[in-house]
């Protein structure tokens with residue numbers, strides 16, 4: 001349906017509103033601003049403990065999306081979906097984190113450059129992983145790098161790359177009539193954080209936080225951790241504000257499509273790297289006076305990251321068939337931009353994951369597929385005997401270290417039945433089902449509850465049919481291919497077996513104290529929730 005819809009939308013909706021705006025060029029420049037690990041916490045979403053005036057301005061003067069999701073909540077696969085317009089299960093190796101990106105899948109950054117656009121980026125484009133062409137040369141997935149300008153960061157954990165100054169440097173060389181596209185890829189609010197920086201440097205208070213998700217303990221340390229995350233979000237937003245000011249100064253603002261989002265949700269247990277509301281729901285706002293009608297609207301329909309590539313090619317006036325990109329399952333947001341009542345409004349999104357990190361036997365992932373509707377979320381876990389956060393004896397490597405993670409692990413060592421640990425790190429059943437109305441934090445699994453079985457079965461049926469239609473190897477009995485694709489960091493291939501044999505191995509994202517001294521009981525049943 002989505003594929004059909006893009007053909008219709010790209011063919012039929014390019015005129016009308018664009019004609020009304022004939023005074024400005026109808027092909028805008030593009031500023032694509034993507035934070036790293038930011039959940040929808042912003043003023044425009046009603047969050048009081050994160051100040052995001054730049055994001056809020058884009059929302060107020062453009063569109064803010066209340067139901068935007070990445071199909072896969074980890075850096076590399078999420079960015080692969082964004083760039084290609086395909087779900088991660090349609091991307092072979094690129095379904096995995098730290099992979100070898102298949103040469104057969106091209107992204108819109110490369111297409112724009114081929115079509116004569118000036119394309120650049122700062123800090124983090126697609127990755128982490130390896131993307132090379134047939135000659136072994138690094139692919140320019142998001143154009144040329146602009147990282148020369150540096151500044152003293154607010155904390156040692158924040159990038160010293162001065163993103164906004166590098167955008168100015170990019171604009172300085174983007175002369176003439178060539179349209180340009182700049183990818184602002186911050187590495188905030190990715191961990192690590194300077195503990196207490198949100199309070200000490202951001203002027204925040206523990207009491208500012210109005211809600212701690214029910215899967216974590218609610219205490220001062222967890223709240224401090226959340227405020228440190230908030231402080232890093234604000235760093236991202238500060239640079240966005242400077243970029244907007246630079247565009248205004250150059251009289252370029254109104255003919256620039258600005259898209260602001262994040263690759264996936266916050267880097268906390270049961271969030272980033274999982275398949276849940278906390279993991280896959282992302283902030284999204286867009287501003288483009290030349291192409292967006294009735295600004296200030298809130299968009300309630302479901303948007304997936306696979307819709308971004310068709311949207312960008314559409315506004316760039318590049319027909320998909322001329323891009324040599326593999327077919328997309330997404331659809332252009334042109335109908336949303338023009339506020340068309342006859343547009344195809346999506347009632348759900350599909351999500352899923354494979355190997356989002358190392359730390360299980362045989363480099364196995366934690367394969368999951370899911371569907372999210374306005375009612376709730378249904379998940380199918382294909383290997384429920386595996387550990388969702390990674391094996392305990394190798395530090396739960398599928399969850400970035402941090403105060404909240406360490407606290408939950410310590411609590412579980414003292415109290416083996418600890419609920420937070422069970423929810424964040426314990427084994428999960430083969431099916432999970434949560435209803436938003438009664439359980440917004442999604443911690444009460446209703447998969448075996450008869451009362452809701454009809455809704456769950458309908459959602460499962462829709463999900464399985466679409467995945468089958470999209471050629472998902474998990475639907476064809478070939479899901480093992482994802483575990484067999486090689487990890488692109490040779491030093492970490494076979495991590496679990498090498499570590500267990502006594503090899504001294506380190507990762508940059510988990511503390512030695514996160515490793516359990518012994519494997520936990522392997523015979524226990526999947527956690528009942």
Ligand SMILES: [Ca+2]
Pocket residue numbers: 036037074075190263264
């Ligand atoms: Ca990320």
